Amino acid sequence: MNRKDISSYLQPLKIKGLNEMQQATLEAYSRHDDIMLLSDTGSGKTLAYLLPIVQSLQDIAGTQAMIVAPSRELAQQIETVFRQMQTGYKITCCYGGHKREIEENNLLEAPAVIVGTPGRLGDHIRRGNIEVNGISMLLLDEFDKTLESGFTEEVKFIAESLKNVQKRMLVSATESADIPEFIRLKHPAIINFLSAEKEENKLLLHYVHTDDKDKIDTLYRLLCLIGNRAAIIFCNHRDAVKRVSDHLKERGILNVYYHGAMEQTDRDSALAKFRNGSVNFLVTTDIASRGLDIANIRYIVHYHLPATEEVFTHRNGRTARMDASGSVVLMKGPDENIPAYIETAITELQLPEECKLPPKPDWVTLFMPLGKKDKVNKIDIVGFLLQKANLKKEDVGLIEVKDFHSFFAIRRAKTKSVFHLLKDERIKNKKAKISIAK
Structure with a gap:
C-alpha cells in the first residue's frame, strides 16, 4: 500500500x-x-x-x-x-x-x-x-x-x-x-x-431544573438563551418529537423534527435545513445520535433524560467533535435526578425570566424536484443560480443533490427575487419548479 x-x-x-x-x-x-x-x-x-x-x-x-x-x-x-x-x-x-x-x-x-x-x-x-x-x-x-x-x-x-x-x-x-x-x-x-472521556474544556455539562413535567416552557426559555447557535434536542419517543416541535413552532421558535417513521423526502428536507443553517434547532429521537455527519453543533439538549450511559455518550458525540467545543444540557423534571453514571462536574444553568426569540437564520432552503437521475449536479445548480437568479457565490449556501430531488440554501433576503427570476426557468431542459422546502 x-x-x-x-x-x-x-x-x-x-x-x-x-x-x-x-x-x-x-x-x-x-x-x-x-x-x-x-x-x-x-x-x-x-x-x-x-x-x-x-x-x-x-x-x-x-x-x-x-x-x-x-x-x-x-x-x-x-x-x-x-x-x-x-x-x-x-x-x-x-x-x-x-x-x-x-x-x-x-x-x-x-x-x-x-x-x-x-x-x-x-x-x-x-x-x-x-x-x-x-x-x-x-x-x-x-x-x-x-x-x-x-x-x-x-x-x-x-x-x-x-x-x-x-x-x-x-x-x-x-x-x-x-x-x-x-x-x-x-x-x-x-x-x-476511544478516549476515556472528553476534555473538560471541550464538553461542558449543565442541567436546568423545571417544575413542569412536560418541560416545554423551560425548553422555550432555554432555546431563547441559546439564540442562533445550532442545537439538537433529544426526546425518547417519536410522538414526543412531533409534539415538542409543534409547541415550539407555535411559540415562534423555528425548528425541524426528525425520526425514523418519516418519509424519506421529509427526512432529507429536515436534515438539509439543519445542515445548511436554515434552522438551528433539530428535535429528534436517538436515531440522530449515530451516523449523522453535521458540523458545528454547539448544544445537545436532553429534553428526556437518556435511559443508559451509552445513549448519553452517543447523543453527546454530536457536539465537541474534533477540535470544537460544545455544551450539554440535561432537562431535569420535578421527580427526576441526574443519572448516577454522570461523574463529570455538572452545573445548574440559570434561565432568564424575560425571553427574546432567537433571530431568524440568514438562510432559506429551496427544493427542486430534479436530482442525480435527471443528470443534475451541484455545479449545475450553482451555475443556474448565478446566471439565472443573478446571485453571487456568497448568496448560495450548502447544496445537496439526491437521486430525484435537490435542496439548496440561499440568502433569506434574496428569496423573493429568486422566485421571480426562476419562475419559468429550466435546468437540463427540464422546468426547475423551485419551491420553499417543506
Missing part, C-alpha cells in the same frame, strides 16, 4: 494526511483478517476503513465488499465519502424508504462495493439481486447498534449468506457487548482509540 495511492484518494477530500487511528487501521488491515475498530465519533472512522477496502479491490467484475450500516443516513454518508474519493470503482447504496426497483437497476451491473441497511440488503440477497459468491470483505459500521434487537436476524442472514468472506471488520464509537458467533470473528486485532 503506497502513499501515492492513498494521497490520490485524500486529495479530492481536501485531506492532507491520515491521523494516528486511520494509519493504525491501514496497517492492521494489511496484517489481519479480522479487525475491531473502536474510535470516537467524528474521528474519521469512515475514511479509516474505506481506504483499505479500496486498496484491496481488484479490477474484476462482481461485488467484492459489503458494508452494513444501522441507518439509511449512515449508509448514504458512507456512499458519499466513497464517491468523493474518486476511486474509479462503482458503489451502490441500498436502504428502505424508496423504491426497491431503483436499486435493482443499479445492481444489474454489479458494483464493486455495496453499502446498505440490514433489512434491504437481506431482501436483495433473498431475491438474488446481489451475487454473494465474490464478496470477500464484510464490514459492520456502528456494529453495536446494528446488532441490537430488530437487526440481529437480518445481520445473521447476511453473514451466513456470504460464504467466501476473508476480511471482517467491526466498527463502533463505543465498546460493545459480546460479538455473536455468526459473525465468525476469530482473534480479531483490536484498534482502540
Whole structure:
C-alpha cells in the first residue's frame, strides 16, 4: 500500500494526511483478517476503513465488499465519502424508504462495493439481486447498534449468506457487548482509540431544573438563551418529537423534527435545513445520535433524560467533535435526578425570566424536484443560480443533490427575487419548479 495511492484518494477530500487511528487501521488491515475498530465519533472512522477496502479491490467484475450500516443516513454518508474519493470503482447504496426497483437497476451491473441497511440488503440477497459468491470483505459500521434487537436476524442472514468472506471488520464509537458467533470473528486485532472521556474544556455539562413535567416552557426559555447557535434536542419517543416541535413552532421558535417513521423526502428536507443553517434547532429521537455527519453543533439538549450511559455518550458525540467545543444540557423534571453514571462536574444553568426569540437564520432552503437521475449536479445548480437568479457565490449556501430531488440554501433576503427570476426557468431542459422546502 503506497502513499501515492492513498494521497490520490485524500486529495479530492481536501485531506492532507491520515491521523494516528486511520494509519493504525491501514496497517492492521494489511496484517489481519479480522479487525475491531473502536474510535470516537467524528474521528474519521469512515475514511479509516474505506481506504483499505479500496486498496484491496481488484479490477474484476462482481461485488467484492459489503458494508452494513444501522441507518439509511449512515449508509448514504458512507456512499458519499466513497464517491468523493474518486476511486474509479462503482458503489451502490441500498436502504428502505424508496423504491426497491431503483436499486435493482443499479445492481444489474454489479458494483464493486455495496453499502446498505440490514433489512434491504437481506431482501436483495433473498431475491438474488446481489451475487454473494465474490464478496470477500464484510464490514459492520456502528456494529453495536446494528446488532441490537430488530437487526440481529437480518445481520445473521447476511453473514451466513456470504460464504467466501476473508476480511471482517467491526466498527463502533463505543465498546460493545459480546460479538455473536455468526459473525465468525476469530482473534480479531483490536484498534482502540476511544478516549476515556472528553476534555473538560471541550464538553461542558449543565442541567436546568423545571417544575413542569412536560418541560416545554423551560425548553422555550432555554432555546431563547441559546439564540442562533445550532442545537439538537433529544426526546425518547417519536410522538414526543412531533409534539415538542409543534409547541415550539407555535411559540415562534423555528425548528425541524426528525425520526425514523418519516418519509424519506421529509427526512432529507429536515436534515438539509439543519445542515445548511436554515434552522438551528433539530428535535429528534436517538436515531440522530449515530451516523449523522453535521458540523458545528454547539448544544445537545436532553429534553428526556437518556435511559443508559451509552445513549448519553452517543447523543453527546454530536457536539465537541474534533477540535470544537460544545455544551450539554440535561432537562431535569420535578421527580427526576441526574443519572448516577454522570461523574463529570455538572452545573445548574440559570434561565432568564424575560425571553427574546432567537433571530431568524440568514438562510432559506429551496427544493427542486430534479436530482442525480435527471443528470443534475451541484455545479449545475450553482451555475443556474448565478446566471439565472443573478446571485453571487456568497448568496448560495450548502447544496445537496439526491437521486430525484435537490435542496439548496440561499440568502433569506434574496428569496423573493429568486422566485421571480426562476419562475419559468429550466435546468437540463427540464422546468426547475423551485419551491420553499417543506
